[in-house]
Amino acid sequence: MNQAVTYKTKCHACPLRNKAIFRPFKEEELNFVMKFKAGELTVEEGATIVLEDNNSPHLYTLLEGWAFRHKALQDGRRQVLNFALPGELIGLQLALLDEMQHTVTALTDTTLCVFHKEKIWSIFQDYPALAYSITWMAAREEQLIDSHLLSLGQRTAKERLANLILHLYDRAETVGYAGNMTLDAPFSQGHLSEALGITTVHTSRTIRKLHDLELISWTRDRIRILNRQALEKVACYEPVEATQRPMI
Amino acid sequence: MNQAVTYKTKCHACPLRNKAIFRPFKEEELNFVMKFKAGELTVEEGATIVLEDNNSPHLYTLLEGWAFRHKALQDGRRQVLNFALPGELIGLQLALLDEMQHTVTALTDTTLCVFHKEKIWSIFQDYPALAYSITWMAAREEQLIDSHLLSLGQRTAKERLANLILHLYDRAETVGYAGNMTLDAPFSQGHLSEALGITTVHTSRTIRKLHDLELISWTRDRIRILNRQALEKVACYEPVEATQRPMI
DNA sequence: CGCCGAATTGATCTTCCTCAACATTGGTGG
DNA sequence: CCACCAATGTTGAGGAAGATCAATTCGGCG
Known part of the structure; x- marks a missing residue:
C-alpha cells in the first residue's frame, strides 16, 4: 500500500506553521506535539490513507498534498464528502x-504527520489548549460539510461547480496551492463529479458552460478563474472568512 | 421570540440520563455540569433557537422535543442539514x-439546557472528560452529516426518503420518540422536502410510492414502517450502531 | 507509434421541477 | 357547533435538468 514511514520534519521546522493562516504556536505546545508525534508518512497518489471500517491506530495531520474523504453505497455509487488540504x-x-x-x-x-490515536486522551488531560484546537477543527470541518450539503440539496449543477471551484480556490490559497486566480487542480473530472453528485458527462458539459461564459479556463491540471465576480454570482457564493486557525 | 427561561430540572434528576443510550455520569461530573448550566429554556414550535450570524452567548443541550438545523441561500432556497433530538x-x-x-x-x-459559551473553555481546562465528550459529539454529528451528504449526492428521491425515515426512526427510538415501528413525526412534508433536497410536490409523490409498495404508512403526525426489511433494501440503508454516547 | 484512461459530444430517456388546480386538515371565531 | 380560512397535501400536464448509452477524440506515456 505505497506507504513509507520516515521521521524527517521536526515540528519546530514545520513548513506549514509559517503560513499566515495558522495560529502561532508556543514553544511549549510545539514540544508537546513533538512528543505526541509518532512519525511521518508518505502516501502515493491514489493510495488509501484511512479505510472505512478499518480500525487503524493512527490519526494524521496532512502536511503536504491533497487528499479527499469519500463514502460509497454498496452498489458502488460514491460520494466525495470533502477535500483535505495541508494542516x-x-x-x-x-x-x-x-x-x-x-x-x-x-x-x-x-x-x-502520524499520531497514535490512543494518545489523544492524554492531550485532553495534559494540554487543554490543544484539545480545544482539535475540537475547533472538528467544528470547522462540520461547517464545510454543512455548506457542501446546502450545495447538493439546493444548487443546480452549474451553481455547484462554480461554488466548488471558488471554495477550493479559497482554501487552497491559504496554504499556497492557489493564487493569482489560478488553482493547481490535481483532481480529474471524475473526482469533481463525485463531489458534485453529478455524472462525469454532465460535469464536462457544465465546465464547458462556465468556460463559454468566460468565467473559468480549464486545463488538465489547472483551473483559472477569469471573472471572479461573475463566477461568485453564478455560484451564490458565500465566502469562508479566513481567520487564523489552529493546527496540530 | 417565544422563549422563557426557567430553572426546573436539576442535572441529577435529568430525565434523559436514565435512557440506556447515554453513558452514565459520575456524581462528580454531574456537579460540574450543574455549575456550568445557566438555566433552562423553553422554545415554542417554529421559533428560532440560534440564528445564523447572530452571536448568541449560549450553547444548548436539547432536553425535550425536536429541532432542526438549516441553512439558506440568498434567494431563499433552504436546506435542512439535520434534525436534532434530546441529548x-x-x-x-x-x-x-x-x-x-x-x-x-x-x-x-x-x-x-442553557450554558454560557465562554465557560466552555473552563471545561477544557478543568474537566477533560467532558471536553472529550463534547468533541465526541461533534465528531458524531459530522458522521451524520456525512451520510446525509452521501444521500443527497448519490441516492434517488425514493432511496433518500426511505433512508431518512429509517434514520430518523432509529435515532428517535433511542430517546423514546419512536418504537414499535412507529415514529411520532412532528415534521411536515415541507420539512422533509427541504431535508431531502426535492420539492414538496415530489415528496408527496414519493411518499405515495413507498405507501403503494406497502413499506410505510403515513398520517399527519405519524409514520409507520410496515416492512422494515424491504424499506432498508430500497434505502440501501446502513444502520447507525447504537453504542452508548455521552451527553452534557 | 500505439495504447490507455480521461474528456467530449450527440441522441435519447428518466427523474424531478414547475405551474396550476383542487382536496384535506386543523384551527378560529361567530 | 358550524363556517370559514389558512396551511398543508394531492394530482395532473408539460418542461427542464441531468442520466444513460455509445461513439469519438484527446493527451500523456511506454
Missing part, C-alpha cells in the same frame, strides 16, 4: 468514535 | 468558532 486532521472520527465511516484517499502524493 | 448539543460551532453559519429552529415545543 487538516485526518482520522479524527476514528480516534474518537473508534470507527471510520468513510475512506480517505490521497489525491496527490502526500506527506502526513 | 444533542446545539450551538457548538458558535461556541467554538464564534460564528454560526446555520440556523436552528424548534420543530416542536422544546426545552433546552
Whole structure:
C-alpha cells in the first residue's frame, strides 16, 4: 500500500506553521506535539490513507498534498464528502468514535504527520489548549460539510461547480496551492463529479458552460478563474472568512 | 421570540440520563455540569433557537422535543442539514468558532439546557472528560452529516426518503420518540422536502410510492414502517450502531 | 507509434421541477 | 357547533435538468 514511514520534519521546522493562516504556536505546545508525534508518512497518489471500517491506530495531520474523504453505497455509487488540504486532521472520527465511516484517499502524493490515536486522551488531560484546537477543527470541518450539503440539496449543477471551484480556490490559497486566480487542480473530472453528485458527462458539459461564459479556463491540471465576480454570482457564493486557525 | 427561561430540572434528576443510550455520569461530573448550566429554556414550535450570524452567548443541550438545523441561500432556497433530538448539543460551532453559519429552529415545543459559551473553555481546562465528550459529539454529528451528504449526492428521491425515515426512526427510538415501528413525526412534508433536497410536490409523490409498495404508512403526525426489511433494501440503508454516547 | 484512461459530444430517456388546480386538515371565531 | 380560512397535501400536464448509452477524440506515456 505505497506507504513509507520516515521521521524527517521536526515540528519546530514545520513548513506549514509559517503560513499566515495558522495560529502561532508556543514553544511549549510545539514540544508537546513533538512528543505526541509518532512519525511521518508518505502516501502515493491514489493510495488509501484511512479505510472505512478499518480500525487503524493512527490519526494524521496532512502536511503536504491533497487528499479527499469519500463514502460509497454498496452498489458502488460514491460520494466525495470533502477535500483535505495541508494542516487538516485526518482520522479524527476514528480516534474518537473508534470507527471510520468513510475512506480517505490521497489525491496527490502526500506527506502526513502520524499520531497514535490512543494518545489523544492524554492531550485532553495534559494540554487543554490543544484539545480545544482539535475540537475547533472538528467544528470547522462540520461547517464545510454543512455548506457542501446546502450545495447538493439546493444548487443546480452549474451553481455547484462554480461554488466548488471558488471554495477550493479559497482554501487552497491559504496554504499556497492557489493564487493569482489560478488553482493547481490535481483532481480529474471524475473526482469533481463525485463531489458534485453529478455524472462525469454532465460535469464536462457544465465546465464547458462556465468556460463559454468566460468565467473559468480549464486545463488538465489547472483551473483559472477569469471573472471572479461573475463566477461568485453564478455560484451564490458565500465566502469562508479566513481567520487564523489552529493546527496540530 | 417565544422563549422563557426557567430553572426546573436539576442535572441529577435529568430525565434523559436514565435512557440506556447515554453513558452514565459520575456524581462528580454531574456537579460540574450543574455549575456550568445557566438555566433552562423553553422554545415554542417554529421559533428560532440560534440564528445564523447572530452571536448568541449560549450553547444548548436539547432536553425535550425536536429541532432542526438549516441553512439558506440568498434567494431563499433552504436546506435542512439535520434534525436534532434530546441529548444533542446545539450551538457548538458558535461556541467554538464564534460564528454560526446555520440556523436552528424548534420543530416542536422544546426545552433546552442553557450554558454560557465562554465557560466552555473552563471545561477544557478543568474537566477533560467532558471536553472529550463534547468533541465526541461533534465528531458524531459530522458522521451524520456525512451520510446525509452521501444521500443527497448519490441516492434517488425514493432511496433518500426511505433512508431518512429509517434514520430518523432509529435515532428517535433511542430517546423514546419512536418504537414499535412507529415514529411520532412532528415534521411536515415541507420539512422533509427541504431535508431531502426535492420539492414538496415530489415528496408527496414519493411518499405515495413507498405507501403503494406497502413499506410505510403515513398520517399527519405519524409514520409507520410496515416492512422494515424491504424499506432498508430500497434505502440501501446502513444502520447507525447504537453504542452508548455521552451527553452534557 | 500505439495504447490507455480521461474528456467530449450527440441522441435519447428518466427523474424531478414547475405551474396550476383542487382536496384535506386543523384551527378560529361567530 | 358550524363556517370559514389558512396551511398543508394531492394530482395532473408539460418542461427542464441531468442520466444513460455509445461513439469519438484527446493527451500523456511506454
